[in-house]
Amino acid sequence: MEFQMDMFRLDGKIALVTGAVYGIGFEIAKSLAAAGATIVFNNLDQASVDQGLENYAKEGIKAHGYVCDVTDEEAVNAMVKQIETEVGVIDILVNNAGIIKRIPMLEMSANEFRQVVDVDLNAPFIVSKAVLPSMIKKGHGKIINICSMMSELGRETVAGYAAAKGGLKMLTKNICSEFGEANIQCNGIGPGYIATPQTAPLREKQADGSRHPFDQFIVSKTPAARWGEPHDLAGPTVFLASSASDFVNGHILYVDGGILAYI
Ligand code: NDP
Incomplete structure (x- = not known):
């Protein structure tokens, strides 16, 4: 098919963005909605879901x-069944929900390590597995895993996070390999x-009013010389959710202001 701008449109598509009440997930969901998709999200408790519904309503998104x-x-299997009944089959899954625990490795318990791996790696496996059968039946599907620079790097205090996000990169490649033939990207x-x-803790001012050392480090190491904003992820997400990327499969698109090229 020849290139047309409407290849980026997502009208009639249903997108599940996990944990999308605020932050990156919320911005991603807003961009998918702007491209025409119906947005479904989840969170841990009713208060967070109500907060999310309010946030979307403020943006004019139902x-x-x-x-x-x-x-x-x-719970995930039950939710996916309920979404299929109440909203429809999920065309686009964004595995966004994630946690980080910044603890030096020698002080981190095995349980804390497990908790991070559970949310950042096991959960994308669980949710992908739940949505894949209907995607396969429908003949298409897009799964976008929110990885991290830590899919490529290690750093003091983030052993669990780096292990999980590195694993998520490989899960991405595995889903590509196993379901590419079913037209799943x-x-x-x-x-x-x-x-x-x-x-936010990495941007907090020090007691003497100076910038957090990590804040200074990040800005000095990022060729764009700034922190990213959640809306920086909007265009790349819509691209990967749309038919404009139908032959792009098993890749990680780093949206990092160039830091991985420089660090
Ligand atoms: P936030 O903490 O702002 O948002 C994550 C959301 O996921 C929260 O609303 C959280 O709920 C929810 N969540 C956590 N655990 C679960 C669970 N078990 N089930 C359902 N929902 C859950 O994070 P960000 O927006 O910063 O990050 C979003 C994604 O982007 C994450 O995967 C993160 O690792 C990744 N990322 C973020 C970067 C950054 O610089 N911010 C950099 C690289 C990757 P609650 O509100 O209750 O905590």
Whole structure:
């Protein structure tokens, strides 16, 4: 098919963005909605889901919110069934829900390590597995895994996160290999340092009013010389969710202001 701008449109598509109440997931969901998709999201409790519904309503988006812990396989399977009945078959899955624990490795318990791997790696496996059968039946599907620069790098204090996000990169390639023939594309987005509540502690001013050393480090190492904003991820996500990327499969698109090229 010849190139047309409307290849980027997502009208009639249903997108599940996990954990998308604020931060990166919310911006991603807003961009998918702007391209025409119906938005479905989940979060851990009713208060968070209500907050999400309010956030979307403020943007003029009628989203569908569900309470579901993405690490709970039974709950995820039930949610996906409910979405299929109440909204329709999911065309686009964005595995966005994630946690980070910044603890030096020798102080990190095996349980803390497991908790991070559970949300950042096991959950994308569980949710992808739940949506894939209907995608295969429908004859198409897009899965976008929110990876990280830590899919490529290690750093002090993020052993669990780096292990999980590195694993998520490989899960992305595996889903591509296993389901490419079924016209499923699975790619990842690797955000650099993005200003969200998750990274707020790294931007806090020091007691003497000076900038956080990590904040200075990141800005000095990023060729773009700034933190990313959640909306920086919008265009890349719409591309990977749309038919414009139908022959792009098994890749991680780093949206990092160039830091991985320089660090
Ligand atoms: P946030 O913490 O702002 O958002 C993550 C959301 O996921 C939160 O709303 C959180 O709920 C929810 N969540 C956590 N665990 C679960 C669970 N078990 N089930 C359902 N929902 C859950 O993070 P960001 O927006 O910063 O990050 C989004 C994604 O981007 C993550 O995967 C993160 O690792 C990745 N990323 C972020 C970067 C950054 O610089 N910010 C850089 C690279 C990658 P609650 O509100 O209750 O905590």
